[in-house]
Amino acid sequence: MDAFLELESWCASALLPPVSLKEHYSPAHAQHLLRFELGYPHENSTQERADQATERASAIFEAVFSADAPIDLVIFDYPSRMTGELDLATVLPKGLHFEERTLEPSPTRRDAVQQRLTRLPRGSIEHRTLFRTIANSDMGFEPHLAKSLNFYGRSTAQCFYMYDDRGCVVAGAPFHQEALVERFGDWVIQWF
Numbered sequence: 001m002d003a004f005l006e007l008e009s010w011c012a013s014a015l016l017p018p019v020s021l022k023e024h025y026s027p028a029h030a031q032h033l034l035r036f037e038l039g040y041p042h043e044n045s046t047q048e049r050a051d052q053a054t055e056r057a058s059a060i061f062e063a064v065f066s067a068d069a070p071i072d073l074v075i076f077d078y079p080s081r082m083t084g085e086l087d088l089a090t091v092l093p094k095g096l097h098f099e100e101r102t103l104e105p106s107p108t109r110r111d112a113v114q115q116r117l118t119r120l121p122r123g124s125i126e127h128r129t130l131f132r133t134i135a136n137s138d139m140g141f142e143p144h145l146a147k148s149l150n151f152y153g154r155s156t157a158q159c160f161y162m163y164d165d166r167g168c169v170v171a172g173a174p175f176h177q178e179a180l181v182e183r184f185g186d187w188v189i190q191w192f
Contacts, residue, residue, distance in 0.1 A: 003099040003117050007072050007152060014157045015172055021115070022103055024076040024148035027161040030171030034180055035190035036060055038135070039165040045139045053135040053165040056187060058128050063180060064160050064170055065153045067123030076103075076148040077114040084142035086133040091126035092118075122153075135165040 004021060011019045020026040028035070038056045042049035065071050075088070075098075098116040105112055133145040151160040158172035167189070170180060181188055 003119075004101060004115075007074070007117065010154055011152070011159075014154070015159065019159055019171060021074055021117075021150075022106075023108060024150060024161070025163070027150060027159045027169050027171040028163075030159070030169075031192075032172060032174045032177060033190065033192055034170045034177050034188055036168050036170070036184065036187045037189045038162070038167050038187070044165075047141075049165055050132065050135040050139060050141060054128060054132045056184075057131040057135070057162045057168050060168060060170065060180065060184060060187075061122075061127055061131070061151070061160055061162075063183060064156065064158050064176075065122040065151065067121070069122050069153055069155050070119055071122050072117060072119050072152040072154070073125075074150045074152070075116040076150075077116065078146055078148070079111050080146035084144060086129075086143040086145050088147070091129045093120060093124045096120060122151075131162055134162050138164045 008021050011021065015030055019030055036056065038053035039049040042052055096118045098118045100114065100116050103109070103113045103115055130149070133143050136142065137144040137146070149161070156173065156176050158170055158176055160168065160170055162168040170177065177191070181191060
């Protein structure tokens with residue numbers, strides 16, 4: 001079975017309503033959702049804000065997925081004309097196999113998007129570097145990332161998506177989310 005279809009099938013059975021792999025922000029529309037504040041109260045475009053957003057995103061990510069847990073990484077590779085972008089090959093293990101497909105323009109997406117999917121252990125990703133580049137993206141710092149990344153953990157029925165220095169979303173099984181609320185409750189800005 002095609003890897004995208006397999007993951008979409010899993011999303012349809014494990015995440016309600018099903019999270020679509022065709023829109024990067026889809027986890028933000030899941031029925032069971034936690035949205036975390038990452039950069040506040042620091043001012044926009046400050047190193048302190050980027051530092052805090054990186055540390056908080058990393059702590060949440062590590063709580064959602066154990067180091068040896070296999071996760072599915074879906075990359076939305078948007079056309080970019082910016083310099084200073086992080087090369088993902090520097091933070092992902094060498095020799096990964098990616099399934100690829102092109103998503104045509106849609107009412108929510110002006111350009112075609114190249115989408116890539118791979119499965120890897122969470123511990124093999126240099127996620128702090130990755131989250132730092134996401135936090136940098138809207139603040140003009142380098143390196144930055146003109147891609148969206150969604151992480152899916154089948155063993156915990158969770159999806160993680162950091163959208164920028166403002167926040168991240170964890171969608172999925174509510175019993176796992178309760179533990180996250182207990183641990184990171186001061187950072188939670190939306191829970192349902």
